Amino acid sequence: MSDKSKGSVAPDVPATEPSFWEADKGLASWLFTLDHKRLGVMYLVSTMIFLFVGGAAALLLRTELLTPEGDIFSATVYNKLFTVHGAVMVFLVIIPSVPGALGNFLLPLMLGAKDVAFPRLNLLSFWVYTLGAMFFLYTLFAGGLDTGWTFYTPYSSTTGTSVVSATLGAFILGFSSILTGLNFIVTVHKMRAPGLTWNRLPLFVWGIYATAVIQILATPVLAITLLLITIERTLNIGIFDPAMGGDPVLFQHFFWFYSHPAVYIMILPGFAIESELIAVHSRKHIFGYKAIALSSVAIAIISFLVWGHHMFVSGQSELAGVIFSFLTFAVAVPTAIKVFSWVATLYKGSIEFNTPMLYGLMFIFTFSIGGLTGLFLGSLATDVHLHDTYFVVAHFHYVMMGGTIIAFIGGIHHWWSKMFGVNYSEKAAKIGALLVFIGFNMTFFNQFILGQQGMPRRYYTYLPQFQQQHVLSTIGAYILGAGLLWTAIYLIHSLRRGEKATSNPWHGVSLEWHTQSPPIQHNFHGTPVVTSDPYDFPEIDRTGETDRH
Amino acid sequence: MSAIATAEHPEHLAHHFDTLEQQAAAAKLGMWLFLATEILMFSGLFLGYFIIRMFYPEMVLEAHEYLSKTAGGVNTVVLITSSFTMALAVRAAQVGDQKNLIRNLIFTIGFAGVFMVVKYFEYSAKFEHGMLPGKFYHAWDHGYYIEGLPHIFFGLYFCMTGLHGIHVLVGIGVLTWILLRAKKGEFGPSYYTPVENVGLYWHLVDLVWIFLFPLLYLVR
Amino acid sequence: MSEATAPKVFIAGKPVEGVHEVHEHVSPISSYVKVFGALLVLTALTYGVSYMDLGNASLPVAMIVAFAKASLVCMYFMHLKYDDRYNVFVFISTILFVAIFFTFTIFDLMQRDAVNPEQDTFFRANFGEAFGFQPPEPPEGAEAGGHGHE
Incomplete structure (x- = not known):
């Protein structure tokens, strides 16, 4: 290690080894691979397929809502469709997307490790995910499911649709999530390269780490809840079903003890990507590194104290409602710290308006709206008015879609060259980003107004006075769908026709940029040694430091 | 900065770890995280128990009298003993005492088997008396009348002991796997992480029972 | 780099020499x-x-x-x-989160009738009439088929 230039240093060995794409050939080398990068790619492909399934369901729903009457579907079919949309998007797309695809691919690279701590467990996790997805697909063809993704009792213990296969599917997917989280925690603790202290970890790693903590602590409770629902349905043991002496609100406690933290399983990876996008593309050291890192962990912990805000109107005690409402505001603090830090990073940075950055900026805009409207819903009294209206729908789409998915797409663009070794067409990508931005906001922004005016969620018919806004929303959804489809097209096109990428197109400093694109099978030619932090960009303009502010 | 692996590569060291210590520490942390998920999973059932007990105290107190304290007590002693032999097995692996390692593993599996046999007799008795979970509960056909909604208590009883029983069965499986590996002489002072981790799992099974026993069988 | 030959143990990402691993106790x-x-x-x-x-x-x-x-x-x-202190930390924090789960849920279910007594009765007191669940009376204990709800 003679060369000790600025930033993290990886041994400079000429790239003679084949990349991980070419290292092994054949289908079996993919299906039974222990390589975290291949598993990441496989997760990417599967989550994208399910994103398409869930998105198709969403477009069908929006088409039905073009007119106030029920035209295309019956009420039952509509119920099944929104359940498919919700369950697929939550369990098969958003929860596994960032940790499964980008996390798997990048975490060992960023840590300078050869692989995750338990490669075989990682493979198992992917196959467990596939098995869970099979159960969901089976549910789809075995009469569907009409409970919504939340499986509330007593409806879920009495409805005639295929609840058992769906709950078992979610149960199995939970295991996949647990195994991934467990693997990541151990990897971050035990596999860091020499010199990579906690304070030198890229913020992506911190975000994925906080996510993994929630996956470990919350998902087991989902497992037991779903198991109890299955038992309740088959044996009627009477723990959740009021007809047998159980308590439906107890089910909601069980469910939301997992599912509220799960909301942060979904958004923390979005935060993780966002920190990288903002810092790298404004060529400026991230503002408040420690604050962002620790606020991820703080969010992970506080997320366990607020689940009752989903239950304000479902028969929870008033006293508990007040306490949960109060605690909910505590989550806003670390979240705001993050948003302010990103904005402060942008200040006086040399911002490049390339596609990843456009998605990064889009994230700040949409997530801020999503986060702030969350406070409306967290306030006890306001929520009574807004509960189960389109306001809620708009809020969580601004967080889940406008937060996680937007960040995910931005992340895919950011690391596309690293994963596939090619560049996408920047011009096409900007068109895609514009379509997604316009389509998304057109779909969901006026749903805040719709909800505030009293449009309830999960209805396939509505009062005629809401039609104009519903039509606007549907057109937006089509634009959004077209934007996402366009994105998929030019990205896939780039795989065949894209120009070959350099190993570090954005001049990033963290370790994943210090290996070739795509990386070799063992990631690095030797063990990299880290000597500085991941946001010390060499060409940072420091002249401003003496300026007046 | 050449890779160390070329110099001397210990037999059980996976390619992505640098040292056996790193590998062992990673495996153990992974095991503890797994145990954490197990505890949280069981906690749901325990919470269900406490809530049902809070709702229907008289029913729970009356229904629990129908569980055999003796069978539960015997099983407690059996599991604690198996935990003890497991701890001795891990120690034997640590000091490289091959004979005691195999002997203690066989003892542990044997006690686990005894536990399941006692459980079998307990379950058969409940089945005979119609004390089944949920809608299958029909103890009144057999002349037992419990005031209130005893089907919930027996539902929980079967869920809790059933899930625990599944863990015992899985434990027998992994213990047998470890025993077979131990017989091949795979473990010694430099490499015993699998024995240790299976031991941790087995102690957790014991821990859960330590709480199940008083709550289901004893508490008035 | 000198650690290229010696086995490496990492503490907080830094290679450390000669660490006696605690798990060998x-x-x-x-x-x-x-x-x-x-x-x-x-x-x-x-x-x-x-x-x-x-x-x-x-x-x-x-x-x-x-x-x-x-x-x-x-x-x-x-x-x-x-053991490694972090393993202890994992274990204790698990217990802590179980405690959170228990505390809030039990607190809520105990307080449900604190402000409005009717809110509670809906869920617990009237199972028989409200939901049609009828356990058999003691004298006619041996009624065939079991539950009234079916």
Whole structure:
């Protein structure tokens, strides 16, 4: 290690080894691979397929809502469709997307490790995910499911649709999530390269780490809840079903003890990507590194104290409602710290308006709206008015879609060259980003107004006075769908026709940029040694430091 | 900065770890995280128990009298003993005492088997008396009348002991796997992480029972 | 880099030389025997206490004994006393989150009728009439088919 230039240093060995794409050939080398990068790619492909399934369901729903009457579907079919949309998007797309695809691919690279701590467990996790997805697909063809993704009792213990296969599917997917989280925690603790202290970890790693903590602590409770629902349905043991002496609100406690933290399983990876996008593309050291890192962990912990805000109107005690409402505001603090830090990073940075950055900026805009409207819903009294209206729908789409998915797409663009070794067409990508931005906001922004005016969620018919806004929303959804489809097209096109990428197109400093694109099978030619932090960009303009502010 | 692996590569060291210590520490942390998920999973059932007990105290107190304290007590002693032999097995692996390692593993599996046999007799008795979970509960056909909604208590009883029983069965499986590996002489002072981790799992099974026993069988 | 040849142990990402890993602690057999004896005594205690009528104290007493037994198993059989501190942290924080889960849920279900008594009755008091669940009366205990709800 003679060369000790600025930033993290990886041994400079000429790239003679084949990349991980070419290292092994054949289908079996993919299906039974222990390589975290291949598993990441496989997760990417599967989550994208399910994103398409869930998105198709969403477009069908929006088409039905073009007119106030029920035209295309019956009420039952509509119920099944929104359940498919919700369950697929939550369990098969958003929860596994960032940790499964980008996390798997990048975490060992960023840590300078050869692989995750338990490669075989990682493979198992992917196959467990596939098995869970099979159960969901089976549910789809075995009469569907009409409970919504939340499986509330007593409806879920009495409805005639295929609840058992769906709950078992979610149960199995939970295991996949647990195994991934467990693997990541151990990897971050035990596999860091020499010199990579906690304070030198890229913020992506911190975000994925906080996510993994929630996956470990919350998902087991989902497992037991779903198991109890299955038992309740088959044996009627009477723990959740009021007809047998159980308590439906107890089910909601069980469910939301997992599912509220799960909301942060979904958004923390979005935060993780966002920190990288903002810092790298404004060529400026991230503002408040420690604050962002620790606020991820703080969010992970506080997320366990607020689940009752989903239950304000479902028969929870008033006293508990007040306490949960109060605690909910505590989550806003670390979240705001993050948003302010990103904005402060942008200040006086040399911002490049390339596609990843456009998605990064889009994230700040949409997530801020999503986060702030969350406070409306967290306030006890306001929520009574807004509960189960389109306001809620708009809020969580601004967080889940406008937060996680937007960040995910931005992340895919950011690391596309690293994963596939090619560049996408920047011009096409900007068109895609514009379509997604316009389509998304057109779909969901006026749903805040719709909800505030009293449009309830999960209805396939509505009062005629809401039609104009519903039509606007549907057109937006089509634009959004077209934007996402366009994105998929030019990205896939780039795989065949894209120009070959350099190993570090954005001049990033963290370790994943210090290996070739795509990386070799063992990631690095030797063990990299880290000597500085991941946001010390060499060409940072420091002249401003003496300026007046 | 050449890779160390070329110099001397210990037999059980996976390619992505640098040292056996790193590998062992990673495996153990992974095991503890797994145990954490197990505890949280069981906690749901325990919470269900406490809530049902809070709702229907008289029913729970009356229904629990129908569980055999003796069978539960015997099983407690059996599991604690198996935990003890497991701890001795891990120690034997640590000091490289091959004979005691195999002997203690066989003892542990044997006690686990005894536990399941006692459980079998307990379950058969409940089945005979119609004390089944949920809608299958029909103890009144057999002349037992419990005031209130005893089907919930027996539902929980079967869920809790059933899930625990599944863990015992899985434990027998992994213990047998470890025993077979131990017989091949795979473990010694430099490499015993699998024995240790299976031991941790087995102690957790014991821990859960330590709480199940008083709550289901004893508490008035 | 000098650590290229020597085996590396990382603490906080820094290579450290000559670390004696704590998990190699070997307890003497006598300590296992003592713990085993203590566990048997505590089991006998909790079994014996269950025959005394302690009223409301019986649940706390049983739980305290169970926690004592659990701590013995964790500390000595599971070597938590000699283990990496982070593993201890994982274990304790698990217990903490279980406590959060229990506290909020039980608190809510206990307080449900604190402000509005009717809110509670809906869920608990009227199962029979409201939901059609009818356990059989004691005299006609042997009614065929079992449950009234079916």
